[in-house]
Amino acid sequence: MxxxxxxxxxxxxxxxxxxxxxxxAQAEKYxxxxxxxxxxxxxxxxxxxxADVVLLGPQIAYMLPEIQRLLPNKPVEVIDSLLYGKVGNAANLLI
Incomplete structure (x- = not known):
């Protein structure tokens, strides 16, 4: 694969x-x-x-429209600031 x-x-x-x-680490574990x-x-x-997926840190959420314009055929999302603030939880984005 x-x-x-x-x-x-x-x-x-x-x-x-x-x-x-x-x-x-989570990707390797699972x-x-x-x-x-x-x-x-x-x-x-x-x-x-x-990239297959583009994730933006919450501190650059304001750039989402511009990056979506630059990458029209890619999924682009902003990482939730609450998850981002708890880095261990944000790693679970993979699962």
Whole structure:
């Protein structure tokens, strides 16, 4: 089975990097075939082209319309701020 690419975009990258680590651990634990990466929002138009799913950190929720415009054929969503604030719970997005 081909691995799906889930790309997360944010402004600073610190909390998103932690979230990516947790999501990767959950994916491995449940043998979910995914590649999960984090990038700064400035690379959304470029890197997002290779994603199957694009997730935005809540701090850049205001960019949702612009990133949807840049990636018209990709699902783009903002991670819920309550889940994002509880990084361990947000890793359960995979399940």
């Amino acid at each position: 081909e691995k799906k690419h889930i790309y997360l975009f944010c402004s600073a990258g610190m909390s998103t990097s932690l979230l990516v680590s947790k999501m990767r 043998e979910v075939p995914v590649i999960i990466e984090a990038f700064p929002e400035t690379l959304a138009g470029e890197k997002g082209q290779n």
